Amino acid sequence: xxxxxxxxxxxxxxxxxxxxxxxxxxxxxxxxxxxxxxxxxxxxxxxxxxxxxxxxxxxxxxxxxxxxxxxxxxxxxxxxxxxxxxxxxxxxxxxxxxxxxxxxxxxxxxxxxxxxxxxxxxxxxxxxxxxxxxxxxxxxxxxxxxxxxxxxxxxxxxxxxxxxxxxxxxxxxxxxxxxxxxxxxxxxxxxxxxxxxx
Amino acid sequence: xxxxxxxxxxxxxxxxxxxxxxxxxxxxxxxxxxxxxxxxxxxxxxxxxxxxxxxxxxxxxxxxxxxxxxxxxxxxxxxxxxxxxxxxxxxxxxxxxxxxxxxxxxxxxxxxxxxxxxxxxxxxxxxxxxxxxxxxxxx
Numbered sequence: 001x002x003x004x005x006x007x008x009x010x011x012x013x014x015x016x017x018x019x020x021x022x023x024x025x026x027x028x029x030x031x032x033x034x035x036x037x038x039x040x041x042x043x044x045x046x047x048x049x050x051x052x053x054x055x056x057x058x059x060x061x062x063x064x065x066x067x068x069x070x071x072x073x074x075x076x077x078x079x080x081x082x083x084x085x086x087x088x089x090x091x092x093x094x095x096x097x098x099x100x101x102x103x104x105x106x107x108x109x110x111x112x113x114x115x116x117x118x119x120x121x122x123x124x125x126x127x128x129x130x131x132x133x134x135x136x137x138x139x140x141x142x143x144x145x146x147x148x149x150x151x152x153x154x155x156x157x158x159x160x161x162x163x164x165x166x167x168x169x170x171x172x173x174x175x176x177x178x179x180x181x182x183x184x185x186x187x188x189x190x191x192x193x194x195x196x197x198x
Numbered sequence: 199x200x201x202x203x204x205x206x207x208x209x210x211x212x213x214x215x216x217x218x219x220x221x222x223x224x225x226x227x228x229x230x231x232x233x234x235x236x237x238x239x240x241x242x243x244x245x246x247x248x249x250x251x252x253x254x255x256x257x258x259x260x261x262x263x264x265x266x267x268x269x270x271x272x273x274x275x276x277x278x279x280x281x282x283x284x285x286x287x288x289x290x291x292x293x294x295x296x297x298x299x300x301x302x303x304x305x306x307x308x309x310x311x312x313x314x315x316x317x318x319x320x321x322x323x324x325x326x327x328x329x330x331x332x333x334x335x336x337x
Contacts, residue, residue, distance in 0.1 A: 067232045098209060123207045124337070153241065155229045156212045 008193050011133045014092050016040055016168050023190035024172060025183055026088065028140040034180035034190060035086070035172035043089065045166035050096065051078050053150045053161040062099060062150060062158040071152030073161065075104050078148050081139055081165065086174065088195065089139045091167035092132040098123055099161040102149035103137060105196055111137055120151065121163075140195035206336035208246060211313065218327040224263070224271045224314035227331045230300040241337040242299040243313065248288040250280040252327035257282050258318050260327065264298060264311035271316055274298075280317065280327055297336075 008017050018024055024035045043049060053073050054062055063071035083089050095101055100120040103111040112119040112134075121135045129135075139146055150161050175183070182188040211228035218225050231241045245262070252258050258280045263273040274296050280286050298313050313331065318324025 065231065098207065127205050127207070153231055154212065155231050 013131050018191040025190040025192045027194040034175040037170050038173050039171040050164045062152045064157045065152045073150035075147040075149035085142045086172045088170045091165050092135045093165045094132050096162040097160050100151040104147040107147040138195040206334040211331040215330045218317040220323045220325045223265045224316040228313040239337050241335045242297045243333040243335050244295050246290045246334050247332035250329040251285045252280050253283050254326045261316040265314050
């Protein structure tokens, strides 16, 4: 049986990457690990899913960016996106204010990177990508959390820096190594996705 | 998505509600973002709406232009008239899509910089016109 490739970055509205009782192969802790989905539930965009980065980071304002200084909120843990071991969250996100989000996952590893730059999620992102598909990311298990850094693209200080998240949470059951080997050999179907940047 | 034309985000001019002064170089309506790294694009801005009101006792001309990177004010849009005692609104269809930029490599000298306004006459500004703009930022 051939491997299935998840259309996890499809440009349409977000949908689950696989169904309950299907297999999921996840790039985490620098290797592919194999699971079965036991449960899945949505995380709708709503007030508890919005972080206000200025207050969450303990700052009072997001400073203006000038030619000399970029107004920045240093990266901080977004606690409401933490999950338990063997839980996976599948998220898209966008700013609600005119600020740019920089994704770190785990905290020392940048996401959305090329050889020399790290892309950000801004209000401009949704102009070309209305369902925020290119913002898709995953948080797998404990202590592999996402950290958010915020940049100000404006030459004036910003009083509010909100980011909204939405998606799905999957409860996973690890598969034994023999099944994992069969998945890697292409004998058993699975959906493959990267949960971390390194 | 089949619309691949340039689009931007709409926002009020970041100077907010401005009351014109007698400053000869004009008053800032919107400060443009600076280019943060060589080789990276920065945002430009197009005025999409202008709202003005004044009650100085006479109609006042409004001159909208730039002043950064040049010695003084440079008018870039046609002169508008704010009628005494009447709120005046110009919307997107009526405003030429002049693109303001702070990237000094992108435009001719004297045509780059923040968006500014002078009321009354260039060289003889008149204070007291309330004005606010809406811009579309691209990039």
